Amino acid sequence: MTESPDLKDDEGDALPPRQVDHERARAAIREYLFAIGEDPDREGLRDTPDRVARAATQLYAGLSQSPEDVLSARFSIDHEELIIVRDIEIFSTCEHHLLPFHGVAHVGYIPAPDGTVTGLSKLARLVDVFARRPQVQERITTQVADALVTHLGVQGVIVVVEAEHLCMSMRGVHKPGSRTITSAVRGQLRDPATRAEAMSLLLGGKR
Ligand SMILES: Nc1nc2c(ncn2[C@@H]2O[C@H](COP(=O)(O)OP(=O)(O)OP(=O)(O)O)[C@@H](O)[C@H]2O)c(=O)[nH]1
Numbered sequence: 436m437t438e439s440p441d442l443k444d445d446e447g448d449a450l451p452p453r454q455v456d457h458e459r460a461r462a463a464i465r466e467y468l469f470a471i472g473e474d475p476d477r478e479g480l481r482d483t484p485d486r487v488a489r490a491a492t493q494l495y496a497g498l499s500q501s502p503e504d505v506l507s508a509r510f511s512i513d514h515e516e517l518i519i520v521r522d523i524e525i526f527s528t529c530e531h532h533l534l535p536f537h538g539v540a541h542v543g544y545i546p547a548p549d550g551t552v553t554g555l556s557k558l559a560r561l562v563d564v565f566a567r568r569p570q571v572q573e574r575i576t577t578q579v580a581d582a583l584v585t586h587l588g589v590q591g592v593i594v595v596v597e598a599e600h601l602c603m604s605m606r607g608v609h610k611p612g613s614r615t616i617t618s619a620v621r622g623q624l625r626d627p628a629t630r631a632e633a634m635s636l637l638l639g640g641k642r
């Protein structure tokens with residue numbers, strides 16, 4: 436397994452990618468069902484711990500993936516202008532309540548000075564690497580931006596994420612429909628004119 440530099444221990448050393456321990460997850464969900472007053476042996480719930488453990492391998496697949504693997508697809512096309520992929524659907528899990536948050540991510544970047552770009556789909560894959568972990572929205576946003584700087588050497592990047600958090604909709608404060616918007620901007624895209632152009636392209640025609 437390759438090391439994943441974005442996963443660090445308390446000393447800042449890189450941790451190896453993590454796989455879901457299926458048996459442990461299954462046993463924990465069975466126990467959780469007992470804890471909420473359910474009977475995990477009743478017919479409808481009998482296979483639920485196993486299903487939830489299998490679902491966890493998808494929901495948290497990003498824990499075993501690293502951004503540099505995704506960004507290894509590179510093409511030299513001598514392009515040094517803004518590239519934007521917007522409306523990338525994003526599903527993540529809030530690390531506070533383990534409930535979903537769902538929305539869209541928009542990613543724009545100005546390639547490295549040598550004009551090297553990555554595949555368009557890789558931007559969406561990069562978002563998934565960070566979204567498929569227990570997360571907060573701000574961290575996904577900054578991790579995507581920083582990965583493009585670190586691994587692709589981009590001259591500028593802007594990432595905007597808009598999402599609804601089910602922990603705010605179906606419990607707690609009970610505010611369905613509220614959307615949280617986060618952004619991260621690096622390099623040349625901090626320039627006000629470039630940033631304004633990027634924002635109008637990112638959000639253009641949507642409002
Ligand atoms: N900043 C940030 N907060 C989040 C995110 N997802 C969930 N939260 C918030 O995490 C906070 C946790 O607050 P706590 O007071 O510790 O937990 P709680 O008692 O369940 O809070 P309530 O949700 O207000 O009922 C809540 O305000 C959530 O809205 C996120 O992605 N970013």
Ligand SMILES: [Zn+2]
Pocket residue numbers: 529530531532533534600602603
């Ligand atoms: Zn939450």
